[in-house]
Amino acid sequence: MNIKVRSGDTLWYYANLFNIPLNLIIDSNPQVSPTSLMIGQTIKIPGYQTSSYKIQSGDTFWKIASERRVSIDTLALLNPDLNPRQLQIGQQVLIPVQVTYRVVNGNRPYDFQVLMNDINELNEIYPFVRRETIGRSVMGKELVELQIGRGPKVVHWNGSFHANEWITSAVIMQFLNDYLLALTNRENIRGLEINPFYNQVTISIVPMVDPDGVDLVINGPPEGEFGEQALRINQGNTDFSDWKANIRGVDLNNQYPAKWEVDAARKPTEPAPRDFPGYQPLTEPETVAMAELAGARNFEKMLAFHTQGEVIYWGYEGLEPPRSMTIVNEFGRVSGYEPIRYVDSFSGYKDWFIQDFRNPGFTVELGRGVNPLPLSQYDEIYQETIGIFLASLYM
Numbered sequence: 240m241n242i243k244v245r246s247g248d249t250l251w252y253y254a255n256l257f258n259i260p261l262n263l264i265i266d267s268n269p270q271v272s273p274t275s276l277m278i279g280q281t282i283k284i285p286g287y288q289t290s291s292y293k294i295q296s297g298d299t300f301w302k303i304a305s306e307r308r309v310s311i312d313t314l315a316l317l318n319p320d321l322n323p324r325q326l327q328i329g330q331q332v333l334i335p336v337q338v339t340y341r342v343v344n345g346n347r348p349y350d351f352q353v354l355m356n357d358i359n360e361l362n363e364i365y366p367f368v369r370r371e372t373i374g375r376s377v378m379g380k381e382l383v384e385l386q387i388g389r390g391p392k393v394v395h396w397n398g399s400f401h402a403n404e405w406i407t408s409a410v411i412m413q414f415l416n417d418y419l420l421a422l423t424n425r426e427n428i429r430g431l432e433i434n435p436f437y438n439q440v441t442i443s444i445v446p447m448v449d450p451d452g453v454d455l456v457i458n459g460p461p462e463g464e465f466g467e468q469a470l471r472i473n474q475g476n477t478d479f480s481d482w483k484a485n486i487r488g489v490d491l492n493n494q495y496p497a498k499w500e501v502d503a504a505r506k507p508t509e510p511a512p513r514d515f516p517g518y519q520p521l522t523e524p525e526t527v528a529m530a531e532l533a534g535a536r537n538f539e540k541m542l543a544f545h546t547q548g549e550v551i552y553w554g555y556e557g558l559e560p561p562r563s564m565t566i567v568n569e570f571g572r573v574s575g576y577e578p579i580r581y582v583d584s585f586s587g588y589k590d591w592f593i594q595d596f597r598n599p600g601f602t603v604e605l606g607r608g609v610n611p612l613p614l615s616q617y618d619e620i621y622q623e624t625i626g627i628f629l630a631s632l633y634m
């Protein structure tokens with residue numbers, strides 16, 4: 240929601256008027272110098288939308304404000320051209336509405352377009368969410384990173400490294416929405432105060448690492464060469480539910496230089512719906528973007544969300560730091576998922592992350608069943624994952 244600065248206004252005044260934490264208002268307006276506002280300047284107020292109301296006979300600002308439980312001054316701010324003493328029937332009045340509802344609904348086929356719509360809508364309501372383009376998929380789709388918070392501790396979550404595990408993107412985005420709601424409404428999640436995290440932690444999120452693959456699984460092959468190539472790789476089968484790879488048949492979670500050769504020797508040697516690690520490590524734009532991101536951000540911990548199995552992999556060749564065990568035990572406690580230290584599998588993002596950065600890295604396998612997991616499991620999976628998200632912030 241946008242307002243225009245009047246003489247004497249301050250961001251601190253807006254924070255009190257709208258009951259929104261000051262730091263969220265400051266971060267929603269990075270181009271504004273908080274101590275020297277200019278009259279007429281536009282300020283974004285996070286956590287608010289507006290509704291429109293038509294003046295009826297007998298209305299006053301006072302009456303409208305008390306009926307809507309907003310202060311009269313918010314009406315004055317939003318309607319600077321209206322004269323409260325000369326309201327006319329039929330005039331439009333903008334009313335501030337504090338957002339207390341989700342705009343993300345993860346419980347549906349969550350393809351790239353749904354993701355982008357949700358990101359745009361969240362950005363509109365919560366302008367303090369920072370958005371970066373970290374790369375482009377093979378087909379040119381934007382690989383988006385979202386950042387929330389100002390803390391020195393950077394916690395990273397990613398989803399849909401594997402195409403038919405797209406439910407992970409939905410779960411991440413819905414939790415992000417709940418986190419933003421808690422920040423702007425000063426609410427708790429599972430009894431945990433959320434606002435302190437804003438200054439302690441920076442959350443880095445790449446919700447969909449393989450957007451081309453996700454769209455392939457959900458919507459079928461695209462028109463043109465990429466679609467034809469994917470059909471050939473899938474041996475003419477138009478059902479892509481078993482597809483884990485990117486659009487050209489490279490398994491993005493087998494692409495990292497952490498014993499890549501060992502894995503490659505026993506995996507498919509040409510493009511396939513799953514498990515083909517590429518002809519070399521890091522040949523795909525999606526894997527390169529994720530490697531560069533880890534190099535640039537100094538993640539304090541990294542969680543890669545996959546499906547399925549209700550387990551959490553947390554070790555790699557003994558290179559994981561001791562605190563990984565403490566953290567994964569907490570993840571297990573809050574979710575009921577089983578921590579597993581080592582598995583006979585290499586060249587994943589988690590493996591490489593632990594090897595190169597020696598910080599805690601986790602592959603979290605949500606839910607149980609056959610991928611893609613049915614949406615009938617969505618609510619249960621979401622409930623199990625909330626605790627893991629939170630624990631990644633406080634541990």
Ligand SMILES: [Zn+2]
Nearest residue numbers: 401404545546
């Ligand atoms: Zn996976």
